[in-house]
Amino acid sequence: MELTKNPEKLKRRLSSVQLIVLFYLSAVIVSTILLSLPIAHKPNVELSFIDALFTAVSAISVTGLTVVSTADTFSAPGYFILAFILQFGGIGIMTLGTFIWILFGKKIGLKDRQLIMTDQNRSTFAGLVQLMRQILVIVIVIELIGAFILGIHFLKYFPTWQEAFLQGFFASVSATTNAGFDITGTSLVPFAHDYFVQFINMILLILGAIGFPVLIEVKEFLTQKGNYSYKFTLFTKLTTLTFFILIIVGALFIFLFDRNHFFADKTWHESVFYSLFQSISSRNGGLATMDVSEFSDPTLLFISGLMFIGASPSSVGGGIRTTTFAIMVLSIFFYAKGKDTVKVFGRELHPSDIHGSFIVITTAAFICMSSVILMTFLEPSFSIIEIVFEVSSAFGTTGLSMGITPALSTAGKFVIIALMFIGRIGIFSFLFLIRGNTVKDNFKYPKEKVIIG
Amino acid sequence: MELTKNPEKLKRRLSSVQLIVLFYLSAVIVSTILLSLPIAHKPNVELSFIDALFTAVSAISVTGLTVVSTADTFSAPGYFILAFILQFGGIGIMTLGTFIWILFGKKIGLKDRQLIMTDQNRSTFAGLVQLMRQILVIVIVIELIGAFILGIHFLKYFPTWQEAFLQGFFASVSATTNAGFDITGTSLVPFAHDYFVQFINMILLILGAIGFPVLIEVKEFLTQKGNYSYKFTLFTKLTTLTFFILIIVGALFIFLFDRNHFFADKTWHESVFYSLFQSISSRNGGLATMDVSEFSDPTLLFISGLMFIGASPSSVGGGIRTTTFAIMVLSIFFYAKGKDTVKVFGRELHPSDIHGSFIVITTAAFICMSSVILMTFLEPSFSIIEIVFEVSSAFGTTGLSMGITPALSTAGKFVIIALMFIGRIGIFSFLFLIRGNTVKDNFKYPKEKVIIG
Ligand SMILES: [K+]
Ligand SMILES: [K+]
Known part of the structure; x- marks a missing residue:
């Protein structure tokens, strides 16, 4: 692509997806610089460039994989910088960026609306500014309530109210944005027997990962007046049902696979909370109430699959969605049943949505498989299960790990960085990156059937 | 489904796919009985039911995974029984069965043609009897030529010409049907430095796995007279190109991943033959000139991927094709490029073929993933790479193994049996099994788009 000195011209030459990616890349650079500032570190702590970059991408993509201990490396100002980056990454750079733009009184053009639309996966222009405002308000309200509840509760754990509320604030932001970063040093393991903290975290994780459109529809449903005829969209019904089925089935299989191992010496309530929390966390949160490497292989492979699926679209999460x-x-x-349409909730799915889904899944599977093979080649000292788990976690921007992240080679870190980035921008954006502004074919070839399968 | 005493009525009630599966199941039962006959065994050798069943399914599906050593367990008559089952499985029960039917002078009805059509994945009725005859003639001619060449060559290895030609005959049938069974006891490892034997085997493996329609078109092309306007079908162009790309790229990556391990102390010609042979074998043959567990993890994962892809459709092979x-x-x-059609070789792919392919791939991936998780649960003593390799090999009906097959638990053997069976009948048949005779919906719902990816 020929570079031009006129930015407006350049902007028009780039597709909106390419612009979004450019913005994310800029955010990564700015974050890397911010996290490298001496003020962000604890005294006498050095952070290498690759580790600052890794942390920046992990934060922007709200993955939560860490090559250095957040608690030991960053200072209190560092925590706030990190929380700010999480917020930025979680809500979507464009949404937040455009909101700041509005605050400064700029008018939003068609091109910018298109950008936000791409970033939030929406296919209509209508009410976009209002939508963004709602997203931001909803997220901040949830975070503040979470920070307040956790802060009050943490008073019993920490000596000063400042420390309790700093911990509560960071925990709430990290859970709501599903970032999975922790400043305890060991995720939520210290609260393995504090079911109240776990419960609040589960609620925050779900609210962050269930998708903004769902939250907005629920809000509209709850605040409607008079008649009770509110209709949820097919999207909201489909994604919410899938989301909760995955959580329940996930918890069930985690328990079943490890019944005679990890859960062998646990009480029923410990089993319920351990399996439920890790299932919810694998949707996207990445927080853990235990060392996940204590699970047996089938459980770890199963959780890898859950992380690959990931969160709902238009949420803070990654994965195939x-x-x-x-x-x-x-x-x-429906194919097995010989039907030529897919009917659900009294609606038919659009063929282009079906085709798009299969493109996303197969591309994602291909990327993850290739990454696993490449990583076993680059990191011969780690077991395959550790690598499969790490790759799924990065692509799903989940952030759970069996503990190999800090010990990765520089090449391995770059593979994980790439996966987190692709997981955040999504497979569509990744594919459209190579597209640019496409010219449609205006010629036809005869169709010919082939033998498949 | 209500059972009826009238077999004609029953036949009409069953879909052709269900009938095919019923025939395969019957063939498995007959093969199990044949392989359990005392005459089939070496003196004083006992074969348990599950091991006879495993061998029968492995032979019918021409997979070649073995729970007992073929060389040590079966007698010379046993070898011939096995070769007969391989032939039956390889060419497709329906094709061979119908041919025998013709020999006995029966007329072939519409329903039977439909069965063969399903078995060979053909979508037209035209020239079906002729097609079958051609398949059978081509395969037997290839096998006989192979047996003759190998038999002559084996005279230098074996004391009697009877033994040389028995070995040559079995090797040729096993290679052409891509069965991968061996009566040497150690696959083709004894010929690791006999490049002539390897070369002949590679040719036979390729001819068996490249697909009958391709062989027939090549035969038509070679035997045409006068003008040179023969047009290969899109299917033949697409599958043949893919087949050879997979072989070349496969060999290349096998070499690259293991350059500093297995190939570290090998000469260039050893490296070429080892990597090329194992790449061709992973298309479907399952023969090996080395102990594959000597390869490093990335190579083994990569070969697992190759086996998952498998052979061409309408060949002796399995996998997704x-x-x-x-x-x-x-x-x-083409999706990434923003095109709404897929154009290749001057033709457009049919949307239903594209949809079908994605159905096959995702269903197959889902089945294999679930099997791997289940197997790690059932077989805690084996490593994940051993299980991934075994599962891919069974689904691809390839038959390569890192050596765990004989040590599997009974439950584990049943999982592998199921995978070999599904691999042989194909994902389409597997899905259609649950269908029966479907009634099409005669109602419509409004279409609604959802957010994906
Ligand atoms: K996360
Ligand atoms: K085979």
Whole structure:
């Protein structure tokens, strides 16, 4: 692509996806610089360039994989910088960026609306500014309530109210944005027997990962007046149902696979909380109430699959997304039944959505498989399960790890950085990166059937 | 489904896919009985039921995974029984069965033609009897030539010409049907430095796995008279190109991943033959000139991927098949380019073929992933790479193994049996099994788009 000195011209030459990616890249650079500032570190702590970059991408993509201990490396100002980056990454750079733009009184053009639309996966222009405002308000309200509840509760753990509320604030932001960063040093393991903290965290994790459109529809449903005829969209029904099925089925299988291992010496309530929390966390949060490497291989592979699926679209999460997975399952089922359409909740799925879902899933599987093979080649000292878990976690921007992240080679770190980045921008954006402004074919070839399968 | 005493009525009630599966199941039962006959065994050798069943399914599906040593367990008559089952499985029960039917002078009805059509994945009725005859003639001619060449060559290895030609005959049938069974006891390892034997085996493996329609078109092309206007079908172009790309790229990566391990002390010609042979074998043959567990993890994972892809459709092989893989790659590429059709070799792919390919791939991936998780649960003593390799090999009906097959638990053996069976009948047949005779929906719902990816 020929570079031009006129930025307006350049902007028009780039597709909106390419611009979004450019903005994310800029955010990564700024974050890397911010996290490298001496004021962000504890005294006498040095942070290498690759580790600052890794932390920046992990924060922007709200993954939560860490090559250095957040608690030991960063200072209190560092925590706030990190929380700010999480916020930025979680809500979506464009949404937040455009909101700041509005605050400064700029008018939003068609091109900018298109950018936000791409970033939030919306396919209509209508009410976009209002939508963004709602997202921001909802997220900040949730975070503040969470910070307040956790802060009050943490008074019993920490000597000063400042420290309790700093911990509560960071924990709430980290859970709501599903970032999975922790400043305790060991995720939520210290609260393995504090079911109240776990409960609050589960609520915050779910609210962050269930998707903004769902939150907005629920808000509209709850605040409607008079008649009770509110209609949820097919998207909200499909993604919410899938989301909760994954959580329940996830917890069930985690328990079943490890019944005679990890859960062998646990009480029923410990088992319920351990399996439920790790299931919810694998949707996208990445927080853990235990050392996940204590799980047996089938559980770890199963959780890898859950992380690969990831959160709902238009949420803070990554992965192939819940709707994509649901559409795949429904398509296979209806295909096997010999139906040529997929009908669900009294609606028909659009063929282009079905095709898109399969493109996303197969591309994602291909990327993750290749990454696993490449990583076993680059990191011969780690077991395959550790690598599969790490790769799924990075692509799903989940952030759970069996503990190998800090010991990765520089090449291995770059693979994980790339996966977190692709997981955040999504497979569509990744594919469209190579597209640019496409010219449609205006010629046809005869169709010919081939033998498949 | 209500059972009826009238077999004609029953036949009409069953879909052709269900009938095919019923025939395969019957063939498995007959094969299990044949392999359990005392005459089939070496003196004083006992074969348990589960091991006879495993061997029968492995032979019918021409997989070649073995729970007992073929060389040590079966007698010379046993070898011939096995070769007969391989032939039956390789060419497709329906094709061979119908041919025998013709020999006995029965007329072939519409329903039977439909069965063969399903078995060979053909979508037209035209010239079906002729097609079958051609398949059988081509395969037997190839096998006889192979047996003759190998038999002559083996005279220098074996004391009697009877033994040389028995070995040559079995090796040729096993290679052409891509069965991968061996009566040497150690696959082709004894010929690791006999490049002539390897070369003949590679040719036979390729001819068996490249697909009958391709062989027939090549035969038609070679035997045409006069004008040179023969047009290969899109199917033949697509599958053959994919087939050879997979072999070359496969050999290349096998070499690259293991350059500093297995190939570190090998000469250039050893490296070429080892990597090329194992790449060709992973298409479907399952023969090996070395102990594959000597390869490093990335190579083993990569070969697992190759086995998952498998052979061409309408060949002796299993897996998702080459065309399915090619259509996936092309679809992703054209989607990323923003095109709404997939154009290749001056033709457009049919949307239903594209949809079908994605159904096959995702269902297969789902089945294999679930099997791997289940197997790690059932077989805690084996490593994940051993299980991934075994599962891919069974689904691809390839038959390569890191050596765990004989040590599997009974539950583990049943999982592998199921995978070999599904691999042989194919994902389509597997899905259609649950269908029966479907009634099409005659109602419509409004279409609604959802957010994906
Ligand atoms: K996360
Ligand atoms: K085989």
